[in-house]
Amino acid sequence: MTKLEPSPRNKALAGLAHWRHDPQRDAITRAFTFANFAEAFAFMTQIALVAERRDHHPEWSNVYNKVEITLTTHDAGGLTQRDVDLAHEADRIFQRFGTRK
Numbered sequence: 001m002t003k004l005e006p007s008p009r010n011k012a013l014a015g016l017a018h019w020r021h022d023p024q025r026d027a028i029t030r031a032f033t034f035a036n037f038a039e040a041f042a043f044m045t046q047i048a049l050v051a052e053r054r055d056h057h058p059e060w061s062n063v064y065n066k067v068e069i070t071l072t073t074h075d076a077g078g079l080t081q082r083d084v085d086l087a088h089e090a091d092r093i094f095q096r097f098g099t100r101k
């Protein structure tokens with residue numbers, strides 16, 4: 001998997017409104033907020049299963065009801081389609097949590 005060139009990358013970023021791109025690392029980050037820790041951890045569990053199935057894993061942190069996810073492809077040294085796909089999957093999973101504040 002090769003790094004996305006600027007033009008396709010910017011096109012992909014336009015479809016990921018809640019994610020911010022760090023050009024230094026060529027990584028994308030989004031913070032997710034939930035009603036409580038149980039919801040946040042349930043979200044993480046679902047992401048973890050997808051990540052393991054795809055062999056593509058997030059950098060993330062959790063503080064109580066917040067989960068911050070950073071996606072980049074370590075093998076490629078930057079953003080690839082795998083990150084874009086996982087970001088969309090995270091957005092889709094998040095939509096199923098109706099209890100967020």
Ligand SMILES: C[C@H](O)[C@H](O)[C@H]1CNC2=NC(N)=NC(=O)C2=N1
Pocket residue numbers: 055056057058071072073074075076
């Ligand atoms: C050996 C294994 O397939 C690789 O190390 C995978 C695992 N998960 C990964 N996850 C991410 N985000 N980037 C990678 O380059 C990556 N590589």
